[in-house]
Amino acid sequence: MKMKKEVLELDPYIPGRSIKEIARDYDLYPDEIIKLGSNENPLGTSSKAVDAVANELKLMYRYPESDLKELTNSVASYSGVSSEQVILGGDGADEILDVLGKTLIEPGDEFIITLPTYTYYEFTLKIHGAVPVYAKWDMPENKVNIDSILDSINSRTKIIFLCTPNNPTGGIIEKEDIKKILESTDSLVVVDEAYFEFSGENNSDLINDYDNVFILRTFSKVMGLAGMRIGYGLGNSRLIGYMKRVKPVFSLTRPSQIAAKATLDDKDYISESTRVSIESRDYLYRELSKIPQLDVYESKANYLLVDIRRTGMDSTLICEKLLERGIIVRDCRSFRGLDDYWIRVSVGTLKEDEKFISVLKQIIG
Numbered sequence: 001m002k003m004k005k006e007v008l009e010l011d012p013y014i015p016g017r018s019i020k021e022i023a024r025d026y027d028l029y030p031d032e033i034i035k036l037g038s039n040e041n042p043l044g045t046s047s048k049a050v051d052a053v054a055n056e057l058k059l060m061y062r063y064p065e066s067d068l069k070e071l072t073n074s075v076a077s078y079s080g081v082s083s084e085q086v087i088l089g090g091d092g093a094d095e096i097l098d099v100l101g102k103t104l105i106e107p108g109d110e111f112i113i114t115l116p117t118y119t120y121y122e123f124t125l126k127i128h129g130a131v132p133v134y135a136k137w138d139m140p141e142n143k144v145n146i147d148s149i150l151d152s153i154n155s156r157t158k159i160i161f162l163c164t165p166n167n168p169t170g171g172i173i174e175k176e177d178i179k180k181i182l183e184s185t186d187s188l189v190v191v192d193e194a195y196f197e198f199s200g201e202n203n204s205d206l207i208n209d210y211d212n213v214f215i216l217r218t219f220s221k222v223m224g225l226a227g228m229r230i231g232y233g234l235g236n237s238r239l240i241g242y243m244k245r246v247k248p249v250f251s252l253t254r255p256s257q258i259a260a261k262a263t264l265d266d267k268d269y270i271s272e273s274t275r276v277s278i279e280s281r282d283y284l285y286r287e288l289s290k291i292p293q294l295d296v297y298e299s300k301a302n303y304l305l306v307d308i309r310r311t312g313m314d315s316t317l318i319c320e321k322l323l324e325r326g327i328i329v330r331d332c333r334s335f336r337g338l339d340d341y342w343i344r345v346s347v348g349t350l351k352e353d354e355k356f357i358s359v360l361k362q363i364i365g
């Protein structure tokens with residue numbers, strides 16, 4: 001059997017490693033492992049969401065709601081848009097990316113990403129036959145290089161991805177720069193706001209002024225529901241309508257719909273989660289900056305990118321040494337555009353942060 005060309009050529013996606021996997025591989029107890037590798041919520045899930053899901057479990061034998069009206073309305077009101085401008089995804093924001101590919105991409109179409117940025121754009125769109133074009137994210141300035149994007153646009157450009165705050169660098173893209181790009185193309189500009197709650201900035205207002213903007217968001221970060229896999233997109237109602245035609249009908253399970261709605265209703269949880277994550281980010285930034293062999297970048301998200309080359313170790317060695325001591329951070333080697341000397345550290349509880357800093361100091365010496 002011959003596999004399709006795009007799949008034969010695909011580099012496998014490398015996700016962050018799980019607690020279970022590390023406990024098994026390093027002979028550790030899951031409870032002693034500190035996970036600072038996947039930009040999750042250190043507070044855990046909203047207790048209101050847990051209770052709501054517990055009540056729903058007896059209905060598991062029923063198919064989920066497919067019209068998703070209630071959750072769509074909640075997301076619309078949280079985002080300040082109308083319900084027709086919302087699409088929900090059942091494998092997180094990653095599903096929305098796949099649905100964008102199914103809806104828009106014809107083989108040979110191009111998409112533009114900055115390097116480095118979130119890896120899944122390239123992974124998903126290549127499966128649909130699209131060709132990546134690489135623009136620049138400038139380091140150490142930690143800023144998008146707008147000219148490199150504008151120079152990359154041509155008649156084959158179908159989608160331009162702008163990640164703000166950018167994963168893994170944590171820098172943001174100014175609204176004026178996003179507008180500049182929107183005004184210079186008819187291509188779809190996907191503004192990935194997976195981490196917008198931590199940045200205090202958002203761009204959903206652009207939907208009313210530009211037909212070619214699409215905002216991508218997730219319940220995996222500040223909403224504390226990474227394991228439930230819920231994402232959403234905001235865009236013009238015509239595009240959303242076509243995307244709904246191709247989206248898997250039942251991809252949002254009953255528990256995930258209930259969990260997402262209960263979390264959106266739990267305003268105290270959302271604001272406390274934001275506060276705790278920002279506090280942790282500031283603490284980690286301060287403490288990492290004090291370690292002379294490290295270069296840490298300011299971030300508007302819930303993680304920090306650290307250049308470790310002056311430690312004399314590469315990222316794989318540092319990550320390995322941390323894993324042996326039960327701490328998971330992200331080895332950024334798999335991000336195109338970064339070399340072998342970068343790690344990304346997610347926010348934790350203050351106790352986890354303190355342990356991480358003290359172990360890291362021991363390792364660096």
Ligand SMILES: Cc1ncc(COP(=O)(O)O)c(C=O)c1O
Nearest residue numbers: 092093094118167194218220231
């Ligand atoms: C920038 C960015 N966009 C999208 C996603 C996908 O999130 P989800 O868990 O909803 O698939 C992530 C996940 O880490 C991310 O970092």
